[in-house]
Amino acid sequence: MTDLFTNPHRYGDLDAWRREAVELHARGPIHRIDQPGYQPFWAVIGHDAVLDIERRPDEFTNAPIPILGSDAQLSLRAAGGAEIRTLIHMDEPDHGKYRKLTNDWFKPASIRRLTDRLDELSRQAVDKLEALGGEADFYKDIALAYPLQVILSILGLPEADYPRMIKLTQEMFGAEDPDLQRDVMSPEQTVEVVTDFYRYFTELTADRQAHPTDDLATLIANGTIDDAPMPDLEKMGYYVIIATAGHDTTAAAMAGGLRALAEHPDQLRVLQDDPDLLSNAVDEMIRWTAPVRHFMRTAQLDTEVAGVEIAKGDWLYLSYLAGNLDPAVFDDPLRFDVTRHNADRHIAFGYGIHFCLGAQLARVELRSLFGQLVPRLQSLELAGEPQTAKTTFVGGHKTVPIRYSLTAS
Numbered sequence: 001m002t003d004l005f006t007n008p009h010r011y012g013d014l015d016a017w018r019r020e021a022v023e024l025h026a027r028g029p030i031h032r033i034d035q036p037g038y039q040p041f042w043a044v045i046g047h048d049a050v051l052d053i054e055r056r057p058d059e060f061t062n063a064p065i066p067i068l069g070s071d072a073q074l075s076l077r078a079a080g081g082a083e084i085r086t087l088i089h090m091d092e093p094d095h096g097k098y099r100k101l102t103n104d105w106f107k108p109a110s111i112r113r114l115t116d117r118l119d120e121l122s123r124q125a126v127d128k129l130e131a132l133g134g135e136a137d138f139y140k141d142i143a144l145a146y147p148l149q150v151i152l153s154i155l156g157l158p159e160a161d162y163p164r165m166i167k168l169t170q171e172m173f174g175a176e177d178p179d180l181q182r183d184v185m186s187p188e189q190t191v192e193v194v195t196d197f198y199r200y201f202t203e204l205t206a207d208r209q210a211h212p213t214d215d216l217a218t219l220i221a222n223g224t225i226d227d228a229p230m231p232d233l234e235k236m237g238y239y240v241i242i243a244t245a246g247h248d249t250t251a252a253a254m255a256g257g258l259r260a261l262a263e264h265p266d267q268l269r270v271l272q273d274d275p276d277l278l279s280n281a282v283d284e285m286i287r288w289t290a291p292v293r294h295f296m297r298t299a300q301l302d303t304e305v306a307g308v309e310i311a312k313g314d315w316l317y318l319s320y321l322a323g324n325l326d327p328a329v330f331d332d333p334l335r336f337d338v339t340r341h342n343a344d345r346h347i348a349f350g351y352g353i354h355f356c357l358g359a360q361l362a363r364v365e366l367r368s369l370f371g372q373l374v375p376r377l378q379s380l381e382l383a384g385e386p387q388t389a390k391t392t393f394v395g396g397h398k399t400v401p402i403r404y405s406l407t408a409s
């Protein structure tokens with residue numbers, strides 16, 4: 001019985017993980033996983049099977065538990081009281097009502113307004129690489145900060161709040177990887193962190209109600225549900241998901257994308273020779289990295305997926321990373337190929353009603369960064385073994401040491 005989906009350490013060796021996932025595809029699209037310390041669940045790895053489940057949100061709900069946890073983790077969470085409820089925790093009809101508030105803001109026409117800001121951040125990133133003089137850690141020096149600066153911009157928050165937002169991402173979503181964990185907080189410290197954010201976002205709400213602007217914080221602060229103001233706790237959930245969902249994910253795609261270029265110099269050259277491939281290359285990076293490893297669904301009735309009987313109450317692990325390696329859809333899935341003709345069929349952003357709200361934003365961030373960096377890269381290689389985060393949820397790299405030279409701007 002494979003521990004591929006439950007053991008965070010397995011995600012620490014991504015090449016081995018990918019190889020084993022491809023072998024598993026040969027044995028079917030759905031596998032029963034019964035690991036000690038975990039409720040048994042179905043690992044759904046087939047590309048079509050994941051889409052089939054996502055197309056049936058009434059039959060496969062995100063509630064009650066949308067993220068995998070061991071029995072011990074789940075009882076700890078339950079003892080901690082009500083979790084903040086975000087879009088990810090909601091099903092219809094609530095989900096649609098909350099999603100509608102910001103859906104248009106994330107459409108391409110809206111995202112285009114950010115082009116100048118993204119290009120400025122990309123220029124700063126390349127300048128920083130230049131200043132570092134040929135050796136850097138692409139994850140820590142570039143990828144980690146970039147998406148968080150974008151989030152501050154879209155929420156309309158000042159750069160001075162950057163350290164506070166880092167804290168939010170790291171402490172509200174305790175990491176499984178020991179290197180990414182802070183010291184274990186006492187219950188009093190946890191209350192302190194939560195109270196601090198509650199105060200911060202309450203002040204933000206009051207400010208945007210008094211002085212509305214065109215930023216996302218204004219939409220959330222003044223949002224109504226069923227013609228009544230959105231409840232405070234749900235407002236917190238909204239701020240929290242916007243502040244966190246686009247951070248580690250996009251950083252992981254950037255760092256993993258650059259690593260792939262460093263490890264496949266032929267692909268870097270192909271992209272340099274044909275800049276029109278940029279969008280496709282970005283999709284291939286996202287297929288390849290699939291930073292959100294999974295979300296869970298719970299079956300609401302006895303049914304069937306890909307010919308396998310699923311019972312009411314069964315738990316299903318949608319493996320976006322494995323789905324992106326399905327040989328039935330992607331030829332030679334273990335090849336990183338910026339010319340792949342169907343790279344955009346990846347399911348790294350999910351599908352259906354929960355399809356990633358920030359998908360377009362994430363794509364344009366990667367296009368802006370790689371669009372400026374790739375033409376300037378005269379040479380690029382790894383300067384050491386990259387370290388991958390050991391986590392079953394959102395993950396990527398902890399370090400991507402590189403050696404490089406850049407052409408003059």
Ligand code: HEM
Pocket residue numbers: 054087088099151241242245246247249250253286290291292295320348349350351352353354355356357358359361362
């Ligand atoms: C490469 C970067 C990213 C990846 C791989 C990613 C992946 C995902 C995935 C797999 C889902 C769940 C989809 C499903 O259940 O079908 C999701 C949902 C979501 N993402 Fe992203 N995401 C990324 C970037 C972003 C960004 C930049 C933002 C916004 C700032 C964002 C905001 C959200 C939100 C709000 C949801 C919940 C949507 C809902 O439940 O309706 N994501 N994302």
